[in-house]
Amino acid sequence: MATVLEIIQGLHQAAANAYDGSHDERFVQEGDVKSIGALSREEGCAITDSRVMDGFGIKIMGDMLQVNYQAEVKLKEVYANGFEEECERRINEIVKFLKKEFKSITGSTVKLTAEGEARCFVQNMSRVRTSLNATRSYKIGGMEEVLTVGVTPDTKLDASFKKFLDQGGFEKSK
Numbered sequence: 435m436a437t438v439l440e441i442i443q444g445l446h447q448a449a450a451n452a453y454d455g456s457h458d459e460r461f462v463q464e465g466d467v468k469s470i471g472a473l474s475r476e477e478g479c480a481i482t483d484s485r486v487m488d489g490f491g492i493k494i495m496g497d498m499l500q501v502n503y504q505a506e507v508k509l510k511e512v513y514a515n516g517f518e519e520e521c522e523r524r525i526n527e528i529v530k531f532l533k534k535e536f537k538s539i540t541g542s543t544v545k546l547t548a549e550g551e552a553r554c555f556v557q558n559m560s561r562v563r564t565s566l567n568a569t570r571s572y573k574i575g576g577m578e579e580v581l582t583v584g585v586t587p588d589t590k591l592d593a594s595f596k597k598f599l600d601q602g603g604f605e606k607s608k
Contacts, residue, residue, distance in 0.1 A: 436542050438577055442494055445544065445574075448535035449492045490528050497577040499546060501525055501532075503568045512556055512564055521568040522552040529572065545575025 436444070488505035503525055511517065529546055536544045552570040559565050 436540060436544075436576060438580055440540060441544060441574060441576055444536045444540040445492060445494065445499065445532060447539050448532045449490070451535050451539075452490070452531065490525075492532070494574070496582050497574050497580045498549070498582070499572045499574050501528055501570050501572065503528065503566075505566045506559070506563055507556075507566050509558075509562055509564055512566075518552070518554055521554045521566070522570070525552050525568060525570045546572040547575065549573055 488503070490501060490503045493500040493502070503521070533544060533546065536542075549571045552568055555567045557565045557567075
């Protein structure tokens with residue numbers, strides 16, 4: 435069973451191992467090729483083809499993992515049928531990569547349970563291109579001792595500290 439620190443470090447290292455170029459077999463040693471499977475930049479040649487701008491990042495907030503996917507897409511792709519399902523599929527592929535990479539780094543597995551649906555936010559950059567930001571939250575398994583963000587702990591004041599506070603230092607003016 436991994437500790438909270440090992441889980442956080444493993445997830446961040448797994449996300450860091452997906453840097454641009456880590457998937458191209460021409461630039462890495464044999465056996466170190468990583469394929470995320472969800473990013474459009476993995477297709478084609480990085481030198482001769484026009485670059486596709488996409489990538490992802492993660493945030494850990496309490497016992498929740500937030501996966502953020504950013505991309506530049508053409509407007510006709512946004513209006514195509516199944517665009518939201520495609521965003522969700524890409525985020526699921528990223529999570530699958532994170533789990534696989536986490537296992538290769540730490541030797542243990544991590545359980546990520548989806549919370550809600552993926553949120554896709556699209557903004558126009560021109561008449562042809564748009565900017566896509568998609569996010570989805572996951573509950574991280576094995577982090578029971580970590581408090582959920584927004585939940586206040588139900589702790590009571592120690593009796594001696596409560597006595598100290600009752601003495602008061604600021605008397606009310608009469």
